[in-house]
Amino acid sequence: MKIKNENNNNNNNATKKPKKVILSRCYRIFLFFILMNMDMTLDISSGIFSSAAKNIKSQLNLTDAKFGSFGTATSIGRIISSFLFFFINDKVNHKYLLTTLIFFHSLFLFCFKFTNNSRILLVLRAFQGLTQTSPSIYFPVWINQFGIKEYKTIQISSIQLFQALGKLIGHFIVLCIGFDNWQNGFIISAGYLFLLNLCCILSNENYFGRTLYAEEKEEKNIIKESNNSLITIFEENEIKDNYSDKNYFQNLYLLFHNPLYILSLICRSIIRGLITCLHYWFSDFLRTIVKCEPITITITYAIICISGPLGGIIANALLKPILVSYESRKASWPLVILQIIASIFAISIGLMKSVFSIATVTIIFLIFNSSVIALIQGILISCVDKSISATGFAFANACTQILTAGPTPMIYGVINDEFKNKYPWLAMCCIMSLNLIAVPLLIHLAILRNRKFDEENKEEKEKEKELIDIQEDNSDIIDNNFDKNN
Numbered sequence: 001m002k003i004k005n006e007n008n009n010n011n012n013n014a015t016k017k018p019k020k021v022i023l024s025r026c027y028r029i030f031l032f033f034i035l036m037n038m039d040m041t042l043d044i045s046s047g048i049f050s051s052a053a054k055n056i057k058s059q060l061n062l063t064d065a066k067f068g069s070f071g072t073a074t075s076i077g078r079i080i081s082s083f084l085f086f087f088i089n090d091k092v093n094h095k096y097l098l099t100t101l102i103f104f105h106s107l108f109l110f111c112f113k114f115t116n117n118s119r120i121l122l123v124l125r126a127f128q129g130l131t132q133t134s135p136s137i138y139f140p141v142w143i144n145q146f147g148i149k150e151y152k153t154i155q156i157s158s159i160q161l162f163q164a165l166g167k168l169i170g171h172f173i174v175l176c177i178g179f180d181n182w183q184n185g186f187i188i189s190a191g192y193l194f195l196l197n198l199c200c201i202l203s204n205e206n207y208f209g210r211t212l213y214a215e216e217k218e219e220k221n222i223i224k225e226s227n228n229s230l231i232t233i234f235e236e237n238e239i240k241d242n243y244s245d246k247n248y249f250q251n252l253y254l255l256f257h258n259p260l261y262i263l264s265l266i267c268r269s270i271i272r273g274l275i276t277c278l279h280y281w282f283s284d285f286l287r288t289i290v291k292c293e294p295i296t297i298t299i300t301y302a303i304i305c306i307s308g309p310l311g312g313i314i315a316n317a318l319l320k321p322i323l324v325s326y327e328s329r330k331a332s333w334p335l336v337i338l339q340i341i342a343s344i345f346a347i348s349i350g351l352m353k354s355v356f357s358i359a360t361v362t363i364i365f366l367i368f369n370s371s372v373i374a375l376i377q378g379i380l381i382s383c384v385d386k387s388i389s390a391t392g393f394a395f396a397n398a399c400t401q402i403l404t405a406g407p408t409p410m411i412y413g414v415i416n417d418e419f420k421n422k423y424p425w426l427a428m429c430c431i432m433s434l435n436l437i438a439v440p441l442l443i444h445l446a447i448l449r450n451r452k453f454d455e456e457n458k459e460e461k462e463k464e465k466e467l468i469d470i471q472e473d474n475s476d477i478i479d480n481n482f483d484k485n486n
Contacts, residue, residue: 021206028146031207032155034199035139038102039159040166041196042132044189045109046279047170051298052182053284059180060118064420068413071280073122075406077129082398085134094142095200095208098135102197105131109190113183137397146207160312160370164305167279171298179294255384255392260452263445264380265396266403270438271339271372273404274346277431280409282362288416288424290355300359307363312370329453332446335375339442342368343435350428376442379449404434 049056049070057067088097108127115121140159147155173185200208255261283301286292292300345365352358384392408431415427 021209023146023206025148027203028207029148031200031203032143032147034196035142036158036162038193038196039136039139040162040169041189041193042105042136043163043166044170044173045128045186047167048174048182048185048189049170050167050280050283050301051171051174051294052179052185053281054287055179055182060116060121062118064413064416065410066118066413068280068410070122070125071276071409072406073126074129074132075276075401077126077131078133079398079401079406081130081133082137082394082401085137085394093205093208094138094210095203095205098138098208099197099201101131101135102193102200105135106190106193106197109186109193112186133397137394142208161309164309168302168305171283171301175294175298251392252395255395258384260383260445260448261380261392263441263448264376264383265392265399267438267441267445268373268376268380268396269400269403269405270434270441271342271369271376273400273406274408274432274434275366275369276405277408277412278349278362281412281428285350285428286355286358288420289353290358292355296355300355304359304362304366308366309370311363311367312374315367315371329450331375331379332449335372335379336439336442336446338368338372338375339435339438342372343433343439346432346435347429349432350425379445383449408434 053067056062057064105128108124108131111124112121143155170185170189173188174182177184177188282304283297286297286300342365345361345368348361349358349365352361380396381393412427412431415430416424419426
């Protein structure tokens, strides 16, 4: 009898329904803006470095190459962080991971005020990159898990805009406090980041839970509280991660044997990474080529930061009837054409001589570049099995930092040190011309994708033919049996 009761208890535990958790939609929207403000604030330091480049180089006695190494140091930290995040992502509490990293990032920003030793500051920038990337990777993950279903696409699309606003705010902070007081900008961003982090610390842990997911038809789980605010019922399920039973290195082995993924990864690294270099050196380029005043540089950069991402969103909407989706065959060759146009305008940035022409060409480049990035990232994620897509995306982020985003700011500085007196435009032209490398790779990618679609269509037709043959055979058997019975 005792054994029977134990078996009944085991059966009850096995069939036990998952725990239901009620989360307020209003508070989830509030947290969305908190996290987006975090993402924006994390990019303020990049805007400060870009805006105060001349004063930083003067105060710290840096050459252009050494100044560019600060961007490389940040990328080294980001590379390490990209790998670490997916090793520990499903092993630690997301709330504690996020708040701990943001706390230390604020601390490293705060330390910038108390030393002018370039080596110490270089190490601090590396640690800032180390503590910045994991939160930046987590933000879209949080949106996918806790965002408002009908607005998730808009919420994820807004990430790029908030990041651009962060760089822009960095410019305005330096303009307001004075270019010689650029270190105070790090104190301001650190203080604001600490307040944002406090909101997350005080929030209920369920809003960051690793195992909480709304049902697919979220609208059926939306009910009203007593104060008429909307809430959503979440269920605690097994972790719905993107990993297979294989370990991390076995997944990487599978990725390396996927030619579509490798081509997509290299193209994304080129296209995405060169944008980092452009933002890092753009203010210095305006100052060197056009001899702009600080206020003109800030206004120009503001227009570019806003117009580029917004133009990209509009362009994607207008091109949707042509491209349909990055998962479709139609996206292959238009992607090549878009990259050719983007490359032409990218190289043209270095050849322009006035503020208006530089701003116009840069905005057009960023619009086409945004469209290309959206397509190539979609292809990169969709061309691999869903079980290893997270590993693939993490590795792609790391490769972007290794191949382009990390070394190109320093390479730009080396070229500038050598040739800026005679050819001040040469560094920009050389770096942005690297966009052309992606064109033949995208052509090869288009050929392989179309070949894969042809093979899949052929397999589907063969399966349909086999199914028809089986149905015909079964029909003949039935007819024969019927004739025999008669």
